[in-house]
Amino acid sequence: MSAVEEVVTEAPAVEAVPKRAMTLGLGTSLVVLGALVLAPLFVKNFIIFQMTMLLIYGLAVLALNILTGGSGQFSLGQSAFYAVGAYTSAILMEHAGMNYALTLPIAGLICFAFGFAFGQPALRLSGIYLALATFALAVAMPQLLKLHFVEHWTGGVQGLVVTKPDAPFGLPMGQDMWLYYFTLVITIGIYIASVNLLRSRSGRAFMAIRDNEIAASAMGVDVALYKTLAFGVSAGITGVAGGLGAIAVQFVAPDSYTITLAISLFLGMVVGGVGWLPGSIVGAAFIIFVPNIAESISKGLSGAVFGVLLFIVIFLVPHGARQIAIVAQQVLSKFKK
């Protein structure tokens, strides 16, 4: 057999993003934070619920961003990790009667282990092959959750109902508002941790792998370890988001975590700007609100409207919200002069 081998110089899958460009300046961060803290005081409960979901999806997109923007690995399977996190929280709360806040770190840890384990076989794959393998995981997950012998725990097709927690210490706020602030605190904590992670030694290792794997390994970066670690961290954060999602929606069922969710999260990352962490929240807003807008424009054609809007975004701003932010910054600095 003649060994025909294809030799390619592969361009990095993800464009290099300098690490300073991955975050917001201090001033802008404070303005955004202020808006997020004050906004719920002025709106109705349903909108507070939607803002909570915005933060939760933002977290999940952020997790994917660490994986793709940080270490350059694809994933179309984030919904699987999200589902594991959601089910962990739900089962611990409903079957073991555990406090909701305590279930989140456990969900995170289990997902970290799951992601780390899944990262092992994924090590040998890159680019489109990795996208396929994770895609397969996402498609299989709802079926696995419906399996007969875990039905006692997962509730099978019916799923599980989760009780929504009350505000503690007799704080004068509704359930929705308490959950919003609870989610906000966790989101900010994870965001700061992620920014620090990407600025650390490990973060530099991720980025070296993203930009050139062979060169990184020649410099002494343990490629296998850091690639699986990136998968683990990403899965862990997604798991926490999943747990929060279960508490906010008060319900987990296999069909809430289909491939559609994974694709949404992926789109959120592209729209927000790959490798730009604050963009995650913009991306989350896109995937939560744009389908609603599409529905309101035309009921029968909502899918088409969504697709067209997505095309418009990738044609006008292929780098997502990051591009808009950079342009805005340049305009602002002109005004200052």
Next chain:
Amino acid sequence: MELFTNQVLAGIATGAIYACMALAVVMIYQAIDHLNFAQGEMAMFSTFISWQLMQWGIAYWWAFLLTLVISFVGGIVIERLLFKPLAKAPVLTNVAGFIALFAVVNSVAGLIWDFTIKQYPTPFGSSPFLGSQLISTHQAGMIGVTLLLLVALYVFFQFTRIGLAMRAAASLPESARLVGINTSWMIALGWGMASAIGAIAGILIAPVVFLEPNMMGGVLIYGFAAAVLGGLTSPLGAVLGGFLVGIFENLAGTYIPGVGNELKLPIALALIITVLVVKPAGLLGRPIVKRV
């Protein structure tokens, strides 16, 4: 033993569906180096076009030919309008583009032809083939058409100038351009051909799974599995992979206890992951060596 033979036959029959789809997947992967997630939806749309033509009273084979032409042109138009401008964009943007295309095509088909399930005619009839209850004449015809298509593709790529040019443009675009091949149009041609092959797949599959906008969802995943198993760079591998996935799926459903219908899909997916891990290039694909 009889059970085994029967299951293998039934597996080959379903495998023909996957083989068709895998062939279309491999075609476009060869041309543009991406997996087209909207491939199944494009095939579904083509099938609806042929159905509509038949509703207007055009004979089956004329409708078939006309649909191939329309799909071919449609594929080229989609490439020129939507994906040529994205050629230099990052891979992720392209994947987002495929997803957008998926949403648009699915929704438009639903609007034009609505979501009710439609019968689709077959030219081969549906009586038992050679007295076997497991494989119908339609399924036998489907296997025949798939193999014919494979031979046609082989001849096209090996023995025609344009086939050679397409291969050159796919494997070494820079050098191909230097010897005067219009690589940009070769990509468009690849899209057109993939779209036409998808149309054939759709038309052959429709009598089995019935015609509706979501008919390709499951098939595409098996098509991916088949393409990966056979090797994303080899049309022959894709067809072989399709039959193997079909057989494997049926045998697993019969012989492994606890695997009912509900676990068939996860099994196909486990197969994808196993193949990717053990032999990423697939059975017949070329290994890819990376250079710094």
